[in-house]
Amino acid sequence: MKTNSIHPVIDLFAGPGGLGEGFASLHHPTLPNNYAFKTAISIEKDVSSHQTLKLRHFYREFQSNAVPDDYYRxxxxxxxxxxxxxxxxxxxDHADHTAWLCTLGETPHEDVKKRIIEALNNQKKWVLVGGPPCQAYSLVGRSRMKGQENFENDPRHFLYREYLRILIDHKPPIFVMENVKGLISSKIQGRYVINDILRDLSNPASIIDSKSSDLEYKLYSLSQPGIMNSTGDPSDFVVKAEEYGIPQARHRIFILGIRSDIDIVPKILEKVNLRSTVSDAIGDLPKIRSGLSKGLDNNSTWLETLKEVTQQSWFKREKENGLASLAEHIEIVLESIEEHMLEKDSSTYLQPDHFMQWFHDERLKILLSHEARSHMKSDLQRYLFSSIFAQVYDISPKLSNFPKELLPAHKNITEGISGKKFSDRFRVQLSNTPSTTITSHISKDGHYYIHYDPSQCRSLTVREAARLQTFPDNYKFEGNRTSQYHQVGNAVPPLLANKIASIVFDILERME
Structure with a gap:
């Protein structure tokens, strides 16, 4: 039964709001200038992420054509x-109330329950979204933590139980739970965590003393048709973002739950014929050069740092190979850089085209967060080599491809060269393919996120990472630059969430 209502979203573990943004940006098919969903409350514990959420909630308080000039000022x-x-x-004040700085699992559960009841305001058609923090499930997180005492008792393993409690308290007709692919292989006390989670989501009261023992959910994949059960293949829940128009190879678990009394089979995401690439997403952004992290940082010093490569013995040997050598390509790039020297940052905003109209805001006058990081001299030379290698061979180099003089002085470098450990420590994001997964590690260094253009010789900016995550250009991340990178890396791509929101809206509209 179709309605003209705008459906509430309750967003748990919201981060900077990628999943909520996807829902909040879905246009309502019958209400002009309105959206199909409105985030009733977002719950997040990180201060900077919460500040980002509040600003976006403020933005969403206005109709799409009535955002005040003050926002852009x-x-x-x-x-x-x-x-x-x-x-x-x-x-x-409304944004301050709906974006809640709260630590689930520590804040008294009755307080959480009360806030959600208030936010829902007796509406019956709504959706619960979000996913518990993934450090204890991700492959990297587990490798870092497995040597620690009480690893298997880490509270992050069990934060999904807060999700269960909220399911029991409020009985949403639909939920969408997201987490890292590493959840599939995560074990606690010899059991696969994913099997326990699927069982518990099907029957939330199974591990919590509750009178809601009759509350059950049918679980569905967003990438595979048909109802799933706890004995099926958990990998069926994996959504490969690049297959659905996202310019990033991001593989995550999405579990769609529909309350068992609702007899509706959901649609699945539609795959695209032509995948979006890194160049599609960031190719229109202004070119900027990297900075130098130590010593004097100006154009001439930066250029001289790159030119030092030409004095290294490997370069001279390579040049003897003729015009097809990497050395020749490096010389061409250096000449081009010298003729067209770039700045370290740019706020020039060029209106994007193609499918990237998703990013577009005609009222936006400046480009946000497009500032290059500073790198050590030795890393700049490695970035130059890596990006030119990728340009010539259409692959990102492994450590075994690096000249000895450019190898970093790391303890495990021998293992890296042999391919046993971190062989792709320096990874170029190729222009003609989707990027690799943008993760929170981008906040620590840029080695895994080298720009494909050697004339810029740098890692990706916050805005470029946000573009690959499909955040709109008018989405501002609060906090310092490290925090901004961290927020972007931990988020769900809003454009993917928008496509998921369309499926959820269809279910809600078909409900009695």
Whole structure:
């Protein structure tokens, strides 16, 4: 039975709001200038992520054609955030209430229950979204933590139980739970965690003392048709983002739950014929050079640092191979750099085209967070080599491809060269394919996220990472740059979430 209502979203472990943004940006088919969903409450414990959430909730308080000029003045640094909120107190207070700084598992459960009841305001058609923190499930997280005492008792293994409690308390008609692919292979006390989670999501009261023992959910994949059960193949829940128009090879688990009394079979995501690439996503952004992390940083010093490569013995040997050698390509790039020297940052905003209209905001006058990081001299030379190698051979180099003079002085470098450990320590994001997965590790260094253009010789900026994650250009991340990278890397791509929202909206509209 179709309605003209706007459906509430309850977003748990919200991060900077990627999953919620996808739902909140789905246009309503019958209500002009309105959206199909509205985030009733987002719960997040990280301070910077919460600040980002509040700003986006503020933005979403206005109809799509009525966002105030003050919002853009803030983005342009013409007014402060405090001034923005002060000028629009009603929307600011509402955003402050719906973006909740809260640590699930520590905040008293009755307080959480009360806030969600208040946010839902007796509406019956709504959706619960989110996923528990993934450090204890991810392959990298487990490798770091497995030597620690009480690893198997780490509370992050069990935060999904907070999800179960909320399911029991509020009985949402639909939920969407997201987590890392590493969850499939994660074990605790010899058992696969994913099997326990699927069983518990099907019957949330099974591990919690509750009167809601009759509450059950049918579980569905978003990439495979048909109902799933706890004895099926968990990999069927994996969604490969690049297959659905996202310019990134991001593989994550998405579990769609529909309450058992609702007799509706959901649709699945539609695959695209032509995959979006790194160049599609960031190719229109202004070119900028990297910075130098130590010593004097100006154009001439930066260029001289790159030119030092030509004095190394490997370069001279390579040049003897003739015009097809890497050395020749390096010389061409260096000449081009010298003729067209770049700046370290740019706020010039060019309106994107193609499918990237998703990013577009005609009222946006500047480009946000497009500033290059500074790198050590030795890393700059490695970035130059890597990006040119990728340009010539159409693959990112392994450590075994590096000249000895460019290899980093790491303890495990021998293992890397032999391919046993971190052989792709320096990874170029190839222009003609989707990027590799953007993770929170991008906040630590840029080695895995080298720009494909050797004339820029740098790692990706926050805005480029956000583009690959499909955040709109008017989406501002609060906090320092490290925090911004971290927020982007941990998020669900909003464009993918938008496609999931369309499936959920169809279910809600078909409900009695």
């Amino acid at each position: 803030y983005l342009e640094n013409k007014i402060t955030l405090e001034e923005l909120y002060k000028r629009h107190p009603i929307e600011s």
